[in-house]
Amino acid sequence: MxxxxxxxxxxxxxxxxxxxxxxxxxxxxxxxxxxxxxxxxxxxxxxxxxxxxxxxxxxxxxxxxxxxxxxxxxxxxxxxxxxxxxxxxxxxxxxxxxxxxxxxxxxxxxxxxxxxxxxxxxxxxxxxxxxxxxxxxxxxxxxxxxxxxxxxxxxxxxxxxxxTTSFTHPSLVSKREALDRLSGMLHYDKAALQAKAEEDIEGLSILQVELEKRAGVFTNIITELEHESLKLKERVMELAEETDVVVNWLKVNDAKSFGIIVGEEMENAFEGVDEESKMVINGLAADRGIEDVIYELDKALEQGVVSFDIYIKQVRNLARDQFPYRDLLVKLKGPDILI
The missing domain is CATH 3.10.110.10 (Ubiquitin Conjugating Enzyme)
Known part of the structure; x- marks a missing residue:
């Protein structure tokens, strides 16, 4: 035309x-x-x-x-x-x-x-x-x-x-059409790979953020443990110094009691200066001992080691034995000694 x-x-x-x-x-x-x-x-x-x-x-x-x-x-x-x-x-x-x-x-x-x-x-x-x-x-x-x-x-x-599948049609046989087909296929393959890579990168970025958060938590825990360890070491040093002070005091002021500490029973390390003091020390020791026994009975009852009837019976007996000691302590030192 x-x-x-x-x-x-x-x-x-x-x-x-x-x-x-x-x-x-x-x-x-x-x-x-x-x-x-x-x-x-x-x-x-x-x-x-x-x-x-x-x-x-x-x-x-x-x-x-x-x-x-x-x-x-x-x-x-x-x-x-x-x-x-x-x-x-x-x-x-x-x-x-x-x-x-x-x-x-x-x-x-x-x-x-x-x-x-x-x-x-x-x-x-x-x-x-x-x-x-x-x-x-x-x-x-x-x-x-x-x-x-x-x-x-x-x-x-x-x-x-x-x-959507024409780029793979076998009838495309000419060189020009083959080039068009190859370019199209490569383009879509590249787009798919890029989308997958972006998805993977996004997932790894989220994982990275989570790992950084966990690293921060672990760092804080380690820092707190280090501080706690340092405090414990300082406390141990303080107790060691206080122990030295007590030992030195005993060496200077009560050599006999010091000998008792290192060679005899600990209960005889301190003695009252008079009869009333001795009665107070013995009363407190008996009262605290009965309290410890009652506490252990409470734990035994919670763990089911003893029955409730046995528990009540033993507590009553211990309370009966404890009353004279407490009555004596109140008469000698007043009610504040039991606090």
Whole structure:
């Protein structure tokens, strides 16, 4: 099919313009190739429309470029893809810049993690990445886009329609299609590995936080134990000093009692200075002894070693024996001695 005369006239007029809005193509041979490729494009795809506009590069520079806009109908059951193909100022030595337009149909948004199209619509297919003049041109580019979008459609539509396994279809036998298939498979494998790695990293981060908390707890416990150990050592030293003081006092003030401590029974180490003191010491010893026996009986009852009847009987007998000693102590020293 011959291209419309209006399209040819538009191309010639745009390329020959010398006004301040002139296009950024300067070489005559370059313009001739652009004219040839655009004519072939609108001849094969008559629904594409041509226009000129300013294009803003990522480095901030602005150029006036030709672009072709149209719909790629990849199949009868999937929505068409609206694309704009910008011809780079160094075309055909630099590949075209392809964008998928989503503003014309808000229901068809680009799905995440597409191997060739980012969420802004910029398309970077293997054909564009390996672009090489004179083997590459606009018509083959559009044909390649239709192929890869038929295998992996860029829009997020019903999952029952989407073909997610087409990259492994055995009918893809050409070198170009094999490269597209391999790129798509590698992209999805990379995305899956990255997702798994992020999941593992998140799990390890949580584990790291938990281990750091436990390390903090253990550090606090060790610090407290060290402080406790230091306190016990200080207390042992204090008791040793106090023991030395007592021993020295006994050596100086009561050599006979000191001899009793080291060679005789401990009970005879201290003696009362008078008869009343001796009675108080003996009464206290008997009272405390009976108290210790009653305490042991309480523990025996709790542990079930003795029966309740035996316990009551023994406690009564001990209380009967304890009363005279307590009565004597109260008479000699007052009730405060029993506290």
């Amino acid at each position: 011959a291209p419309p005369c209006s399209s040819i006239q538009f191309i010639d007029t745009a390329l020959s313009c010398t006004s301040p809005f002139a296009l950024s193509y300067t070489d005559l041979n370059q313009k001739w190739l652009i004219r040839k490729h655009l004519i072939s494009l609108v001849q094969d795809h008559p629904d594409f429309t041509l226009s000129t506009d300013s294009y803003y590069h990522n480095d901030g520079s602005t150029v006036n470029l030709l672009n072709a806009t149209g719909y790629l109908r990849v199949s009868n059951i999937t929505p068409p893809v609206h694309v704009t193909i910008w011809l780079h100022e160094n075309y055909p030595h630099m590949p075209p810049i392809v964008f998928i337009n989503t503003s014309s149909n808000t229901l068809n948004q680009i799905h995440q993690n597409h191997p060739f199209v980012d969420l802004c619509g910029l398309t970077t297919s293997p054909y564009l990445q390996t672009w090489l003049h004179p083997g590459c041109n606009l018509c083959n580019l559009v044909h390649n886009l239709i192929k890869i979008f038929s295998h992996d459609h860029p829009f997020s539509y019903s999952s029952s329609v989407r073909n």
